[in-house]
Amino acid sequence: MANTSIILRVELTHGQVTFGDVAAAISHAGGDVTSIDVIRIGKESSVRDITVDVQDSAEAQVVSAIKELSGITLINVSDRTFLAHLGGKISMSPNMPIKNRDDLSRVYTPGVARVCTAIHENPNKAYSLTIKRNTVAVVTDGTAVLGLGDIGPAAAAPVMEGKAMLFKQLAGVDAFPICLDTKDTEEIIRTVKAMSPIFGGINLEDISSPRCFEIESRLEQELDIPVFHDDQHGTAVVVMAGLLNSLKVVGKPIESIRVVVNGIGAAGVSVCKMLLAAGLNHLVPVDRDGAIVRGGSYEQPMWQWLAEQPQVEAEPGSLDDVIQGADVFIGVSRAGLLKVHHLQSMAKDPIVFAMANPHPEIEPEVAQPYVRVMATGRSDYPNQINNVLCFPGIFRGALDCRARRINEEMKLAAARAIASVVSDAEVNELYIIPSIFNEHVVANVRHAVIEAAISTGVARRIPPDFR
Numbered sequence: 001m002a003n004t005s006i007i008l009r010v011e012l013t014h015g016q017v018t019f020g021d022v023a024a025a026i027s028h029a030g031g032d033v034t035s036i037d038v039i040r041i042g043k044e045s046s047v048r049d050i051t052v053d054v055q056d057s058a059e060a061q062v063v064s065a066i067k068e069l070s071g072i073t074l075i076n077v078s079d080r081t082f083l084a085h086l087g088g089k090i091s092m093s094p095n096m097p098i099k100n101r102d103d104l105s106r107v108y109t110p111g112v113a114r115v116c117t118a119i120h121e122n123p124n125k126a127y128s129l130t131i132k133r134n135t136v137a138v139v140t141d142g143t144a145v146l147g148l149g150d151i152g153p154a155a156a157a158p159v160m161e162g163k164a165m166l167f168k169q170l171a172g173v174d175a176f177p178i179c180l181d182t183k184d185t186e187e188i189i190r191t192v193k194a195m196s197p198i199f200g201g202i203n204l205e206d207i208s209s210p211r212c213f214e215i216e217s218r219l220e221q222e223l224d225i226p227v228f229h230d231d232q233h234g235t236a237v238v239v240m241a242g243l244l245n246s247l248k249v250v251g252k253p254i255e256s257i258r259v260v261v262n263g264i265g266a267a268g269v270s271v272c273k274m275l276l277a278a279g280l281n282h283l284v285p286v287d288r289d290g291a292i293v294r295g296g297s298y299e300q301p302m303w304q305w306l307a308e309q310p311q312v313e314a315e316p317g318s319l320d321d322v323i324q325g326a327d328v329f330i331g332v333s334r335a336g337l338l339k340v341h342h343l344q345s346m347a348k349d350p351i352v353f354a355m356a357n358p359h360p361e362i363e364p365e366v367a368q369p370y371v372r373v374m375a376t377g378r379s380d381y382p383n384q385i386n387n388v389l390c391f392p393g394i395f396r397g398a399l400d401c402r403a404r405r406i407n408e409e410m411k412l413a414a415a416r417a418i419a420s421v422v423s424d425a426e427v428n429e430l431y432i433i434p435s436i437f438n439e440h441v442v443a444n445v446r447h448a449v450i451e452a453a454i455s456t457g458v459a460r461r462i463p464p465d466f467r
């Protein structure tokens, strides 16, 4: 169940109520007091900020429990998550101060003109003389934002800003959120191409399927910088990493397991492709109308591609049917679709990756008694399978070696690099995937990605540590 942290600003009238009464009321209503700040102490009353951890569902009870006490006035309730978003989460800052006319004439007219001319004469110099070498556009149209669906470009911005923060903090990449007010495939392609000169890479984010496949493949063909749809490949890379380690826990080889992937959209298609490339022999892709079966005929080209793969099962059925006997469930669909009776019908030692965000296909507390390995996309449970483990390091590597594209070899190398951060001695049910704060993740992914880029001939520069 999700926890929120709220701050209650209260005025307590001395002699009528004690702080102990307030703490007891909060605790009784399901909240957990984590800190108290005194804002003002007066003769008659005092004002305090009380920070309370509370489950989403109990927030209203905590607030009304406070209101019911006598001798206390609730001045304000603020939510720390909203406070963290005030004014946006990122900003731009110059690399040097402009202190005098001399500085001005170098960074701006007239000095800048010589630099412009140099780039005009040799466009490659854009990499050494502009932000292109380190800048990624995080592009969305707001049509598949987390599992919230088509909420539009403005509402998508907090996710894109969050991705930009993570790019910078984890990998030093300067990423910029671009939220486009169009859902038209051709217009998105045209716009991204038109703005590409300043960027060293394009991270497509939260664009719904099937348009995302066409947008990505066209941009990949038409641009000479890496284009990477994070929800497809970032997710597949991290799922692969988590699965490699989970299979060690349960002692099953990938060749013999049966995997159900629920939700064959952007993330699901790429997850299926990567599983097949890694040697999976029994795959059941499921979308809203049930299993996508071998030999079936589908309008959506990627579903049709799946229907032509020999490892995809031919037996039709709903999730209820096909989950029976499955070793692994991978959910990249919607909240709440997986039930306890599904888990009970799976093979021994079930592995469940319920990755819909922000609410998984099944809540971990509910699933835990029936599964051997449980993972979600969220940071507040163990085993966070989230594409944030991939995109910072993969772009760090691609930018450092000026890769033309991010190819399959680079993705597989990234998956193995993430998995290898957890050693065989460490791996267990609650630790199949490293934390995003593990300092080895980005470094290992970067290294593996550059190595793969060099060996497959897509690197246009050999970074100093590889010479």
Ligand SMILES: NC(=O)c1ccc[n+]([C@@H]2O[C@H](COP(=O)([O-])OP(=O)(O)OC[C@H]3O[C@@H](n4cnc5c(N)ncnc54)[C@H](O)[C@@H]3O)[C@@H](O)[C@H]2O)c1
Pocket: 144, 145, 146, 147, 148, 206, 207, 208, 209, 230, 231, 232, 235, 262, 263, 264, 265, 266, 267, 268, 286, 287, 288, 289, 331, 332, 333, 334, 337, 355, 356, 357, 358, 376, 377, 378, 385, 386, 387, 388
């Ligand atoms: N943890 C992660 O790193 C991560 C990464 C990417 C996506 N996700 C999550 O996965 C989900 C899907 O993301 P996406 O980008 O692929 O979106 P998408 O819109 O491209 O795909 C979602 C798919 O789920 C299918 N679906 C809807 N209802 C279904 C049902 N009842 N049964 C089976 N399938 C159903 C849709 O038809 C669609 O094909 C979202 O919740 C997203 O937050 C998580």
Ligand SMILES: O=C(O)C[C@H](O)C(=O)O
Pocket: 145, 146, 147, 159, 206, 230, 231, 356, 357, 377, 386, 387, 388
């Ligand atoms: O944004 C995330 O947390 C992961 C993923 O990109 C998603 O769309 O859910």
Ligand SMILES: [Mg+2]
Pocket: 146, 205, 206, 230, 231
């Ligand atoms: Mg996403």
